[in-house]
Amino acid sequence: MPHLARAAWLQAPQAPVTVADYPVADPGPGEALVRMEACGICHSDVMIAGLQSLPLSPVVLGHEGIGIVESVGDGVENLAAGDRVGITYFASACGACDACQSGQERFCAKQHNHGYTRHGALATRTVVAAGSLIRVPETLSAEEAAPLCCAGWTAYGALREAAVASGQLVALFGMGGLGHLALQYARHMGVRTAAVDVSEEKLALARKLGAEAAVRPEDARQAILKERGGADAAIVFTASADAVPAAFSCLKRRGSLILVGLTGDKYSLTLAETVIKGIRIQGSYLGTRADLEAVFGLAARGAARPEVTVYPLDEAPALIQRLKENRITGRAVVRF
Ligand SMILES: [Zn+2]
Ligand SMILES: [Zn+2]
Structure with missing residues (x-):
C-alpha cells in the first residue's frame, strides 16, 4: 500500500x-x-x-x-x-x-x-x-x-587523511557546516587550529569554538605561515578554487594540502614550490x-x-x- x-x-x-x-x-x-x-x-x-x-x-x-x-x-x-x-x-x-x-x-x-x-x-x-x-x-x-x-563524517575523514598529530597546527579553510565540526574534532585530538573564512559571523563562531586563530583569507598567510611557522596541514572545505592557493601558501615544508569542497572550477599551484617544499596534495571524499x-x-x-x-x-x-x-x-x- x-x-x-x-x-x-x-x-x-x-x-x-x-x-x-x-x-x-x-x-x-x-x-x-x-x-x-x-x-x-x-x-x-x-x-x-x-x-x-x-x-x-x-x-x-x-x-x-x-x-x-x-x-x-x-x-x-x-x-x-x-x-x-x-x-x-x-x-x-x-x-x-x-x-x-x-x-x-x-x-x-x-x-x-x-x-x-x-x-x-x-x-x-x-x-x-x-x-x-x-x-x-x-x-x-x-x-x-x-x-x-x-558534514561531520566528511570533516572527520579529512582530518584523518591530514594525519595531524597532537600539538601540530591545522588550517581550516571554510567555517561552514564541515569546517566548524572539523575544528571541534581537531581540538578534541589536541591539534591546534587556525580557521579561515570570508564571513565575520563564521570567524566569530570559530573563536567561540576555541580556534587559536580566526582570520580572513587575505590575512591567512601572515597569521599562519609568518607568525606561527606554517600549518602541518591545510584542509579546504569551501567550494572555492581561490581557497586552494591561499591554503597552499600557509603550509610549512612537508605539509599536506587536503581538498574537500566540491566545485567544477580549476585551481593552479606553483610546481616548483610544491616539489621543493615536498607538499602532499590529496582529495578527501566522505x-x-x-x-x-x-x-x-x-x-x-x-x-x-x-x-x-x-x-x-x-x-x-x-x-x-x-x-x-x-x-x-x-x-x-x-x-x-
Ligand atoms: Zn553532503
Ligand atoms: Zn565497486
Whole structure:
C-alpha cells in the first residue's frame, strides 16, 4: 500500500527546487521504508541542483537524514521497524571492484548516492537500501545527529587523511557546516587550529569554538605561515578554487594540502614550490565506516556538537538558495 510523503524535489536539471507530495511504495527486497525526523542541507545539494544533467530526474534531494524504520522488505535481517537510522550520501556500490574489495566503497565508480542517483532524505518518508543505513544513538536529538551523516563524517575523514598529530597546527579553510565540526574534532585530538573564512559571523563562531586563530583569507598567510611557522596541514572545505592557493601558501615544508569542497572550477599551484617544499596534495571524499562510527561516538560523548538552526520542509528551496549565497552559519536542518 503506498504511503503519502512530502519531499524537496529537483524536477529537472537546474530547475528550481520544489516541495511536493508523492506516493512512496512499500520497501522491496533489501530495502527499508524510513520515516524521517530531520535532514540537513549540504553544499552538495547546491552543487547537484546546479548540474547540467542528472542521472535520476526528477530526484528527491538530501543525504544527511535521521529517521525511524517503519518497515523492511524481504531479506533485511539487520534492521527492524522502530530502529533509529541515518542516511548518508553513500547508497550502494558494486561490491566487486578493487575499491569495494578493499573497504573503500566510497571510491567505487559504480556507486549510487542518495539525493543524486537515488532518492534522498529530504522527505517525510523515503525508501532506501537497508545496507546503506547506519544506526544512530537514541541519546542524540535528530537535528543534532543529522549533520553528522555528511558534514561531520566528511570533516572527520579529512582530518584523518591530514594525519595531524597532537600539538601540530591545522588550517581550516571554510567555517561552514564541515569546517566548524572539523575544528571541534581537531581540538578534541589536541591539534591546534587556525580557521579561515570570508564571513565575520563564521570567524566569530570559530573563536567561540576555541580556534587559536580566526582570520580572513587575505590575512591567512601572515597569521599562519609568518607568525606561527606554517600549518602541518591545510584542509579546504569551501567550494572555492581561490581557497586552494591561499591554503597552499600557509603550509610549512612537508605539509599536506587536503581538498574537500566540491566545485567544477580549476585551481593552479606553483610546481616548483610544491616539489621543493615536498607538499602532499590529496582529495578527501566522505570517510570510512569507522570514521562514521567515530563521529557518532564523539557526539554521544558530547565532544563535538553541530551548531544547527531548524526549519520546516517548505523552507528547503530557500535554504538551498541561501547556502549557495554563503549566507548560512553552522548547519541548516529541516525537522519533519
Ligand atoms: Zn553532503
Ligand atoms: Zn565497486
